[in-house]
Amino acid sequence: MTAPQLPKFLDPKTLDRIKRLDVRARLVVEGFISGQHRSPYHGYAVEFATHREYAPGDDIRHIDWKVWSKTDRHYIKEYEEETNMRCTILLDCSKSMRYTVPWSKFDYAATAAASLAYLLQQQQDAVGLVAFNTKVQKHIPSSSHPNHLKLLMHELENLQPDDQTDVSRVFPELAQQIRRRGLVVLFSDLFTDIPTLSEALRQFRLRKHEVIVFQVMHNDELTFPFEDNTLFRGLEMDVQLHTEPRALRQSYLENVEKFLEQVRKTCASAGIDYVLMNTNEPLDAVLGTYLTFRQKVRRSALRH
Template sequence: MPAKTANRLLKPEVLARLGTLDLVARTVVDGVTTGLHRSPHFGFSQEFAEYRAYNEGDDLRYVDWNVYARADRMYIKRFQGETNTAINLLLDTSASMDFGAPVTKLEQAIFLTASLAYITRKQHDSLGLAVFDESVRTFQPPSARPDSLPRALALLENTKPGNGTHILGALQSLRASISRRGLLVVVSDLYANSDELLAALQPLAHAGQDIAVFHLLDDEEIEPTAKTISAFQDLETEESVIVDPQFLKTSYRSRFAAHCESMQQACRRVGADYTRVLTSEPLDAALQSYMSFRARRGR
């Protein structure tokens, strides 16, 4: 079963052992696309890209009948996608992302971002990448040049956890740099106010950007398992709070669930696609969600 094989390979702990992000991204994306009977990634533009031998099930509208007349063989014409579509990947590298098991949220986010970058370049879209925490640490403008993917992967390879999170400020500073309409992918643990997130995404949505939000979470932060009274030290502020385990079982879980729900509501209000990504789960679900999102948007 190819799909199952792909799922097994895409487990986060397996990806962590693959070594380079290029290999990680290739493995992830190939695993996802192998299971699809029909590739939705070609043929959205009128610009010829390549010929491919006809396979049973291919759409007959794309058969090049002229070639069939000359060579008595059926070839499918493939067209270049929207090459002017700019896809900006925004990666949250705040200190809170350095948490989780078997891989940290940041590692999972990097795998996801690399996979998205790989897909982007595979579709010949312009690839832009921004790394932010309290502010934008690095920004690679969208580019369709062949070296855009290696540069992005190199940037991701060298990404380390930073300080606090300030999504509003980061997106505001990026707004000026992202002028072209395109796709904006935010990968973050979203430790922010829902209103703040709404305020950050709304201007971008109004500017015509399609927005996809990947919410990175770890099981331990959803349902902490501490059984004794413990001092919880904030990774971003380094402040400690002594917490009763009974509180973690009751109030905390409800508060956190409400927070996730508010984030999802904020995304829905601006038309953004919201996908929850757990560090313990394979990336298939997240990438499938991304593919379907792009299919819905016709890109």
């Protein structure tokens, strides 16, 4: 049996022809949710509340076996759902995110951010947006109001990548401003040095936020497909290099893999979830694979 084909409108090149960001986001989310019985965020924000004695018909997966080992009696863990999970989406709008046209890293990241915002609002969760480079360019606090999504989409559509990235200044400031514990989702190429990135991300974890890092990379950056003599220009620095790419490919790819591995380890050591996003991949597949995995992890945690 062959795998079902994804709808063509979810291909990044096709999505680029859909100019309205709210329409893109809706199509991505509908493509992801189609065929699923419920949203992957269902039951995501769950906290332990209390114990009660087991009764026939209760789900045995919720039995607290540690209590049983001490008392020889079956008790059920009861959970209460937070209906107002708060999510803040951090979107890198530095110049390096401009690469390349027509479907840039920024277009891809902004569409992913819009799709996630749409998905969360469908769950009646609160979602906010922070666009940043060397400083916060736009900060829209989290809200679950029905009209809030329109505001987010409008601001996302009007953002223009500019300047450099400086997470060392931006993230500590944001960590203080986002006072209520919640979910922080970062979309960025993470073009900064590793120690700075590590310390900046740690600011959110110190305040008990859950953090998800989506590292957005263009396929060219990951595969270096250039063949002929090429002039490379810096997007965030005024530098350029005219060279024969084939002579650089192996060392370039080794350095990129080393950088990605350092980012992965940095996130893992801080208890931060990490996902690499390639701009060639359909957005619903990327989001769907990750969010479904996250749901399975949450269910596994509840069993234990």
